[in-house]
Amino acid sequence: MKLLILISAMLLGDLSYANESEEAKENEAIYIIARKRKENLQEVPISITTFNEYQLEEAGINTVRDLTDTTPNVSLIGSTSGRYSTPYIRGQGNQDLNLPEEISVGFNLDEVPLPRYAMDNDLVDIQSVEVLRGPQGTLFGKNTQAGAINIYTKEPNYKDGSKITLEAGNLDTKAFVGTTNFRLGSEKLQNRLSVKLKEQGGFIKDTYLNKDLGDSETYSFNNTLVYRPTNTFKSTFKIGAQNKEGSDALIISRNEPGYPKSHQNIDPIYKSNLITTSLKLEKDFDDVLLTIIGAFNYYDFNIKYDEADYYITYDYLRSQVGQALADQYINDSNELFRSIQEYQRQYYTEFRISNKDSSDISWTTGLNISRNHYRLLSHIRTFSGGFVFKKQNINLITDSFSVFGEATKKLTETYSLTFGTRVNHDIKEFKSIHNSTAIADYRQNSEEDFTNFTSKLTLAAKLSETKNLYASVARGYQSGGYPSYHFNNYNGISKDQPAYEDSTSLSYEIGSKMSFFNRKLTLNSAIFFNDIKDKQVRVKDTSTNQSFYANIDTDVYGAELEAKLKATTDLTFGSTLGYTNSKFKEETVSGTSNTVLNKKGARLANIPYWTGSTFAQYSYFLNSVNGFLNFRTSYKYVGHRFGDNINHTRMGSYGLVGARVSFEKESYTITTYVNNLFDKLYESQAYYYSAFDKEVSSPGQPRTYGVKATYRF
Numbered sequence: 001m002k003l004l005i006l007i008s009a010m011l012l013g014d015l016s017y018a019n020e021s022e023e024a025k026e027n028e029a030i031y032i033i034a035r036k037r038k039e040n041l042q043e044v045p046i047s048i049t050t051f052n053e054y055q056l057e058e059a060g061i062n063t064v065r066d067l068t069d070t071t072p073n074v075s076l077i078g079s080t081s082g083r084y085s086t087p088y089i090r091g092q093g094n095q096d097l098n099l100p101e102e103i104s105v106g107f108n109l110d111e112v113p114l115p116r117y118a119m120d121n122d123l124v125d126i127q128s129v130e131v132l133r134g135p136q137g138t139l140f141g142k143n144t145q146a147g148a149i150n151i152y153t154k155e156p157n158y159k160d161g162s163k164i165t166l167e168a169g170n171l172d173t174k175a176f177v178g179t180t181n182f183r184l185g186s187e188k189l190q191n192r193l194s195v196k197l198k199e200q201g202g203f204i205k206d207t208y209l210n211k212d213l214g215d216s217e218t219y220s221f222n223n224t225l226v227y228r229p230t231n232t233f234k235s236t237f238k239i240g241a242q243n244k245e246g247s248d249a250l251i252i253s254r255n256e257p258g259y260p261k262s263h264q265n266i267d268p269i270y271k272s273n274l275i276t277t278s279l280k281l282e283k284d285f286d287d288v289l290l291t292i293i294g295a296f297n298y299y300d301f302n303i304k305y306d307e308a309d310y311y312i313t314y315d316y317l318r319s320q321v322g323q324a325l326a327d328q329y330i331n332d333s334n335e336l337f338r339s340i341q342e343y344q345r346q347y348y349t350e351f352r353i354s355n356k357d358s359s360d361i362s363w364t365t366g367l368n369i370s371r372n373h374y375r376l377l378s379h380i381r382t383f384s385g386g387f388v389f390k391k392q393n394i395n396l397i398t399d400s401f402s403v404f405g406e407a408t409k410k411l412t413e414t415y416s417l418t419f420g421t422r423v424n425h426d427i428k429e430f431k432s433i434h435n436s437t438a439i440a441d442y443r444q445n446s447e448e449d450f451t452n453f454t455s456k457l458t459l460a461a462k463l464s465e466t467k468n469l470y471a472s473v474a475r476g477y478q479s480g481g482y483p484s485y486h487f488n489n490y491n492g493i494s495k496d497q498p499a500y501e502d503s504t505s506l507s508y509e510i511g512s513k514m515s516f517f518n519r520k521l522t523l524n525s526a527i528f529f530n531d532i533k534d535k536q537v538r539v540k541d542t543s544t545n546q547s548f549y550a551n552i553d554t555d556v557y558g559a560e561l562e563a564k565l566k567a568t569t570d571l572t573f574g575s576t577l578g579y580t581n582s583k584f585k586e587e588t589v590s591g592t593s594n595t596v597l598n599k600k601g602a603r604l605a606n607i608p609y610w611t612g613s614t615f616a617q618y619s620y621f622l623n624s625v626n627g628f629l630n631f632r633t634s635y636k637y638v639g640h641r642f643g644d645n646i647n648h649t650r651m652g653s654y655g656l657v658g659a660r661v662s663f664e665k666e667s668y669t670i671t672t673y674v675n676n677l678f679d680k681l682y683e684s685q686a687y688y689y690s691a692f693d694k695e696v697s698s699p700g701q702p703r704t705y706g707v708k709a710t711y712r713f
Helices: 002-016 021-029 055-061 064-071 310-321 321-331
Strands: 047-052 074-078 085-089 107-108 126-133 145-155 161-170 175-185 191-200 204-206 211-213 218-228 233-249 268-282 288-307 337-355 359-381 387-410 415-436 442-464 466-477 503-516 521-541 546-568 573-584 596-598 610-622 627-638 654-664 669-676 681-688 694-699 705-713
Touching: 002 596, 047 055, 047 521, 055 064, 055 126, 055 521, 055 627, 064 074, 064 610, 064 627, 074 681, 085 107, 204 681, 310 321, 310 694, 466 521, 521 596, 546 596
Parallel strands: 107 145
Antiparallel strands: 047 126, 074 085, 126 145, 161 175, 161 705, 175 191, 191 218, 204 211, 218 233, 233 268, 268 288, 288 337, 337 359, 359 387, 387 415, 415 442, 442 466, 466 503, 503 521, 521 546, 546 573, 573 610, 610 627, 627 654, 654 669, 669 705, 681 694
């Protein structure tokens, strides 16, 4: 009865505002380009979370990882360097870092896919972020079975002027951000430049090196040059770079007193570089808009770290070689180490045509051509029945070609139907040279082709200006290919590394986007079911200590809810809630030892049942000083999950509290903040390290606090 009264009150309240002005509607609308055209967020039949530049600042979102704090059914796990990070959406992701291309979440910067290992970056001069849940293969290509995260940087406007931001905080945090806009001659040619420098100390105590691991120094810039000679042509050239150096403990023992701590005899210093460039040409032909994008991305990463962290390996090593040799080698930096050097070059081109100003049908069609060249050089000295070395030189080259199209037909004043499809063809080349104690100069040169398609059908119903429903069915696709590691050679087997098969999925979704009380209350919700066939899963036979890839069927179902209430002009509340149930549909058993590699009905690794967040923000105008005083408090919840496919390692649930206070005037803003207010100890990832019979994990960030000052001129 109470529920019926509440629903009735909402509907009546909504009807009472039926005569709101068109100007008010326009002011409240949020526009996005999730379907490659400008549309009202509430009318796009996709489950989407968006952030504009002001929302990013208000929420203190500075990195891709921060985005997940307020986004339901989305997470990003990993250690501190960024290279060892994996995104998940709706229970789909691939934690295996030996898949340099095949992941379930697409990541795009200004409409250009980024390298798989360069996702967890600092956000610099961002215009907006759109997190799309559910398969997005039609418009964003392969490997978007779970969804896509699209980031758009700001374009120049010389009237915006310039600004600088200074920040200082605990963990020796220091940061500088500077942005300037200017025109070159006339308004037709404008430029925007942003620079960011940030340093932060570590928080994982290393008892051998006597330093805190997890520190980082990041230097980045974005530059955008826009040339608009006429109202019908626009050229946008973007170039950006990020250099990051620091130390990454990677994984540490879970059960040591004083966690988090490590004991490594090699300082695990990493260096990474990311360079992004793109040229976008847009030509308006009255009825259609032609868009051409050409891009080149470059990424490199190198690290050398201790394979024999004392807390993880000493007990095992002592049991194998005795205490005397264990003591000798455990702190020998010339033994038991791993070094990695990797390089990735991406070339990307898109040709796209969209129609304009059609009330009956809207459509977009195009083609993509891309090349991805990945190279890995690795050197390992480890213990496997004795002290051994292993060196690998891997080259992976992927040429991709695809054509796509999507159209939305307005059936009636209420209903519209959208259908889209993409056909993708990959040519994958794998070259490997391996040398080790067991194998001398083993070479492989293999090639595989993969062709498949994605598609999506959506029926949308616009019940009123503030009430929208939709139902969709989509086919997702994740290409097959080769891993960046030759597992056969690594395990001493003189045999070619086989390719793993591609994966497909069928996803069903029903959603609603509704506003009430003159758009003061917004409720967006969706329920979904994903039937995934041949999911690419790395499994390990603990009886032989050998890893390989298996294609395993899985089911994922769940729901998400986003709510936002503008209670008064000054007071805003927001909440998100996500539920995901992801399980294996079949069991995989080793053919040689009958060892169970994954259990039927077991939960997929790193997927909690529940995630959620809430915030409250109050803004008060101080007449005496002509400025706004803003208060914001937030809470993030992540439920318990398992770190492996046999559900051996369980991570507990946790909740994090944050707070921000800022004072804002026209020319400056001063902000104080604290994240993880109660210094909650939690884990980003964890799993069972079977080779050493240890549970290991990567800890989450401790309490951080500081002050920021921004000056605009």
